[in-house]
Each structure stands twice: as structure tokens, then as C-alpha cells.
Amino acid sequence: MGGSELIGKEEEQALVEIIERGGILLRYGFDEKRRNVFKVAEFEKKFAEYIGTKYALAVSSGSAAVRVALAALGIGPGDEVITQGFTFVATVEAILESGATPVIAEVDKSLNLDPEDFRAKITSRTKAVIPVHMLGAPARMDEITEIAREHGLPVLEDSCQACGSSYKGKKTGTLGAIGCYSFDYVKTITTGEGGMVVTDDEDLYLRASYYHDHGHEHRTDVPRGKDSKGMIGFNYRMNELQGALGIVQLGRLDYVLSQQRKNKKQIKDGISSRKDIEFRYLPDEEGDGGDTLIFFLENSEKAQELEKILTEKGIGTKILPSAMDWHYAGRWHHMKGKIKPDGEPLEKTGELLNRAIAIPISVYMTQKEIQKIIDAIAK
Numbered sequence: 001m002g003g004s005e006l007i008g009k010e011e012e013q014a015l016v017e018i019i020e021r022g023g024i025l026l027r028y029g030f031d032e033k034r035r036n037v038f039k040v041a042e043f044e045k046k047f048a049e050y051i052g053t054k055y056a057l058a059v060s061s062g063s064a065a066v067r068v069a070l071a072a073l074g075i076g077p078g079d080e081v082i083t084q085g086f087t088f089v090a091t092v093e094a095i096l097e098s099g100a101t102p103v104i105a106e107v108d109k110s111l112n113l114d115p116e117d118f119r120a121k122i123t124s125r126t127k128a129v130i131p132v133h134m135l136g137a138p139a140r141m142d143e144i145t146e147i148a149r150e151h152g153l154p155v156l157e158d159s160c161q162a163c164g165s166s167y168k169g170k171k172t173g174t175l176g177a178i179g180c181y182s183f184d185y186v187k188t189i190t191t192g193e194g195g196m197v198v199t200d201d202e203d204l205y206l207r208a209s210y211y212h213d214h215g216h217e218h219r220t221d222v223p224r225g226k227d228s229k230g231m232i233g234f235n236y237r238m239n240e241l242q243g244a245l246g247i248v249q250l251g252r253l254d255y256v257l258s259q260q261r262k263n264k265k266q267i268k269d270g271i272s273s274r275k276d277i278e279f280r281y282l283p284d285e286e287g288d289g290g291d292t293l294i295f296f297l298e299n300s301e302k303a304q305e306l307e308k309i310l311t312e313k314g315i316g317t318k319i320l321p322s323a324m325d326w327h328y329a330g331r332w333h334h335m336k337g338k339i340k341p342d343g344e345p346l347e348k349t350g351e352l353l354n355r356a357i358a359i360p361i362s363v364y365m366t367q368k369e370i371q372k373i374i375d376a377i378a379k
């Protein structure tokens with residue numbers, strides 16, 4: 001559950017402070033009234049420093065972050081954007097909202113984008129690729145960025161589930177042209193609802209900034225009402241309450257990650273002697289955020305059997321079968337006619353997910369809880 005487990009006095013104080021210092025909740029304008037309180041701007045600055053990019057733009061959600069990043073890249077009707085068949089539905093919705101066509105590729109045993117299927121799905125219409133770092137673990141970014149480079153495609157990383165994770169020493173979200181994060185209530189850190197777009201590219205940053213605020217260029221020499229318009233936009237702004245929470249939660253991120261990694265390792269070590277389970281392939285195990293422990297069983301019957309045992313013991317699992325509806329493209333019949341491939345199942349992705357067990361890892365887990373999970377799996 002991440003940062004939501006830690007919400008406490010500091011978050012309360014940050015919210016109270018905003019009200020006490022004038023209660024300006026909009027991130028822009030009101031310069032004379034706001035007594036130098038710019039929480040969203042401060043959150044952006046600190047986030048960019050933490051993540052290691054030149055620019056960060058806070059937005060209203062992770063879904064908004066992907067939508068805004070696509071707008072920054074100039075993606076629109078007639079374009080195709082490749083992403084993976086195992087992701088939260090929001091990735092694909094954002095592509096649809098941009099007017100482009102989502103093209104869904106298979107995942108491999110990393111449960112993230114299969115580089116070879118990505119390559120196979122590139123057409124003359126492909127304009128971008130969105131690898132998603134699912135459940136805290138980075139995708140095979142070396143292969144993905146290399147294939148994208150060969151084809152001149154920008155990489156938009158959906159790091160909504162992997163805030164603070166890294167790949168070969170760089171944070172996920174900073175390996176492509178532009179990266180996205182979510183701070184919804186169940187993500188690594190939370191602002192209730194919220195998101196972030198990061199990039200090193202000034203043009204992309206400016207376009208994202210215009211697009212997320214009705215096209216505003218945010219000139220400092222004129223009042224907001226007289227601002228010039230950089231493009232047609234929409235409203236995906238973050239507000240000051242979210243910004244204040246974000247600053248506090250960002251300060252908790254390393255703690256969240258270290259706790260999750262520690263708890264995950266203990267459970268993994270506790271079951272690793274079993275020969276009948278195969279752990280999810282991690283392209284960079286050290287960079288994994290520790291959010292979830294995933295392993296494959298021999299077939300879906302065995303996975304369902306184990307899930308039943310775990311559920312009986314009160315241990316929640318994240319994929320089988322309940323969470324798949326919103327995370328596996330093979331179940332999105334409501335998108336029929338809008339995504340490619342249309343109607344054909346994603347065989348490899350479905351096969352892998354159907355025999356995967358995902359154990360959610362928390363920041364706070366007692367030794368007793370950890371042992372209970374190990375024992376239940378052993379049984």
C-alpha cells in the first residue's frame with residue numbers, strides 16, 4: 001500500500017499550513033495574496049531533484065500524466081502508440097483520449113513489454129512506445145530503448161507503479177523522452193489523487209505545461225488573465241493541497257522503498273527453495289521497488305489452487321483472478337473496435353498472468369505476518 005500507510009501528523013500539518021497561510025489552493029496566480037506559498041512548484045522542484053531530471057510537471061493524476069505526455073509528444077488521430085497487454089487500463093485510455101490507436105504488445109516473463117513483440121508491432125503509423133514498469137519492477141529498458149532508437153520512436157515510460165524504482169542506476173521514468181508517475185491512494189507515495197510528468201527536454205516540458213493548463217504559457221510579466229496561449233489545452237492541474245502532501249510523501253519515499261524491499265526479500269528467501277515456482281524475471285533486481293512479489297506456477301489450475309489457500313488464510317493476491325479485469329487487455333471487451341489487435345487474445349500475456357501469483361508487500365509487516373505468508377505458500 002506504500003505511502004498511504006504512513007499518512008500522519010506531517011501530512012496534517014502541511015495541509016493546515018496552507019489554510020493558515022492564506023488558503024490559496026490554485027497553483028498559479030494570486031501572487032500578492034499567497035505569501036510566497038507555492039506548494040506544487042516546490043513539490044515539482046524536489047521531485048525533479050530526487051528523480052534526476054531537469055523538469056517535472058505536477059498534474060491531477062497518473063492518467064492525466066500519460067495524457068499530457070502524449071500531448072507533449074504531439075500524438076494525435078491517425079497515430080499508433082504501442083504499449084503492453086498487462087497494464088492498468090489507464091495507459092490505454094490515455095492513448096484513446098489523445099485520439100491515437102493503442103496497439104497492444106505481449107509481455108514476457110518480466111511481466112513488462114516484450115521487446116521482440118514491440119518490434120514486431122511497429123508500423124509506419126507508430127509514433128511512440130509506452131513501456132509500463134508494472135508493480136514496481138522495471139521493464140527491459142536496454143532492449144526497448146534500442147529498438148525505439150532504431151525506429152526513431154520516442155519512449156514514454158509509464159512509471160505510475162514504480163515511483164523511485166530504478167534500472168541500472170537510473171530512476172524509472174527517466175530512461176526515455178518523457179516519464180509519468182501516479183500518486184493515487186494505492187501507489188508508492190500518494191497525494192490522494194495526483195501525478196507527475198518528467199523530462200530533460202525543454203520543448204516537451206513546455207508543451208506539457210501548456211497542455212495541462214488550457215494552453216497557458218505561464219508568462220511572468222503579465223497577469224494570468226492576460227497570458228498568451230501556446231496551444232489548445234485542457235485542465236490537468238495539480239492543486240496546492242496535493243502539492244503540500246506530495247512534499248511530505250516524497251520525503252517518505254526512500255523509507256517506503258527500503259521497507260518494501262526488506263519485507264519482499266524475506267518472503268522471497270523463505271520460499272525460494274521450492275522447485276515448483278518460478279519467480280518473475282527482474283531485469284534489475286536491485287532497482288525493483290519491492291511493491292509486489294510475483295511468481296509463476298506450472299499452470300493456471302495450480303495457481304488457482306494456491307490462490308484459494310492464500311485467500312482462505314486472509315492473504316490477498318493482486319492478480320488472480322480479481323485484479324486481471326482492469327489490468328489485462330484480453331478482458332477489455334468494452335474497447336472492442338478501438339484497440340489493436342482487435343479481438344485476438346494476447347496469448348502469451350494471458351498464459352503468463354493466468355499462472356502468476358502476486359503477493360502484495362506492505363511498508364509495515366510484522367514477522368508474524370511475513371511467516372504466515374511463507375507458511376501458506378509452503379503448504
Ligand SMILES: *Cc1c(COP(=O)(O)O)cnc(C)c1O
Nearest residue numbers: 061062063088090160161182184
Ligand atoms: C495507477 C496507474 C495509472 C493511472 O494513475 P491514476 O493516478 O490512478 O490516474 C496509469 N498507469 C498505471 C500503470 C497505473 O498503475
